[in-house]
Amino acid sequence: MGETTGTTYPRFAAVNGLTTIVTLAIGAPVAIGVGVIWGIPTHAIVGLVVMAGLAGFGVTLGLHRLFTHRSFTTPRPIEWGLMVLGCVAGQAPPFSWVATHRKHHKHSDATDDPHSPHTCGGRQLGFIRGFWHAHMGWTRGGSGYDASAIRDLTRRPDLAWIDRYWYVWYGLGLLAPAAVGYLIGGTAYDALIGFLWGGLLRHAATEQSTCAVNSVCHVWGLRPYQTADQSRNSWLLGLLALGEGWHNNHHAFPYSARHGLHWWQPDTSWCVIWSMERLGLAWRVRRPVLPEHKLVEPEQPIAKAG
Ligand SMILES: [Zn+2]
Ligand SMILES: [Zn+2]
Incomplete structure (x- = not known):
């Protein structure tokens, strides 16, 4: 695959947009309804938690801290695994996700x-319009991305191959909890509830936590660092989004593998990277030098309304 410049669209971009809407508007409510009426086996709850963890770390460790910010280095098989798990999350094909986040x-x-x-x-947007735009509305603008912003990824044929077949990994991530449910319970209902809870409900829940970082963490919360943007720290999203809620810290030190900078700022993604470093599975792990933060002036003034 040669290097490309200009706007590029991932394979089956429209399908990706559709999965977001279908899992949130139909998949998640049906999963809850079916579970309440016909019962929720233990394996479905475990499947939801395990798959949410795998897909969640695929986004936070893989697409975000590794591929977007290069905050640590890890062997290629782990890179492949993290990118595949990023696809399982179903938020966007990886190259599109990374290019958008760098922007x-x-x-x-x-x-x-x-x-x-x-x-x-x-x-300039009003509060409700702005919140909706940041949360999910912006995705209606299309899935095109600037390939020139991710040349470090597009020149890697192994990563380009994983990105090209994002829909295969996403589909396997829906089917795996169904297969495990069937193996454990042995009935068609076990497969169905595994698919609904470990697949569709898990996709909706993990995607909403990422959406909330984009919306909530630029509106509400404390700003210990005077960054040029409106980024905020959220304790709740620090917990739910595997450490990504310490978003003001992150905008102040975007290169840092660690987002929760104090013991009272839980950051499970950092716990994993720290453990990988101890085991020799991650190196060049970048940490913030706390007194070094300086205010960065806005690159361009925010436009006036009208
Ligand atoms: Zn941000
Ligand atoms: Zn970031």
Whole structure:
């Protein structure tokens, strides 16, 4: 695969957008309804937690801290595994996810930020419109991405192959909990409830936690670091989003593998990276030098309304 520049669209981009809507609007409510009426076996609850952890770390460790920010280095088989798990999460094909997030950091809360709750295409947004735009509305703008922003990834044929077949890994991530449910329970209902809870409900829940980092963490919370954007720290999302809720810390030190910077800021993704480093599975793990943070001026002024 040669290097490309300009806007590129992932394979079956429309399918990715559809999975987001279908799992949230239909899959998750049906999963809860079926479980309440016909029962929730233990394996379905375990499947939900395990799959949410795997897909969640695929996003936080893989797509975010490893591929977007290069905050640590790890062997290729672990890179492959993390990118596949990022596909299982179903939030976006990996190259699209990384390019969009790099753009967010480059233009955070300024005109060209793809998902700021404060601006969109040069307009200032009202509170409700802005919150919706940052949470999910921005995804309606299409799945195109600037390939020139991720040349470090596109020039890697192994990663490009995983990205090209993102839908295969996503589909396997839906079917795996169904297969395990059938192996444990032995009935068609065990397979169905495994698919619904470990597949669809898990996809909706993990995707919403990422959406909330984009919306909530640029609106509510403390700002211990005076960054040029509106990023905030959220204790709740620090817990639910595997450490990604310490978003003001992250915008202050985007290169850092560690987002929760104090013992009272839980960051499970950092716990995994720290453990990998101890085991020799991660190196060049980048940490913040706390007194070194300096205010970065906005790259462009936020546009005036009208
Ligand atoms: Zn942000
Ligand atoms: Zn980031």
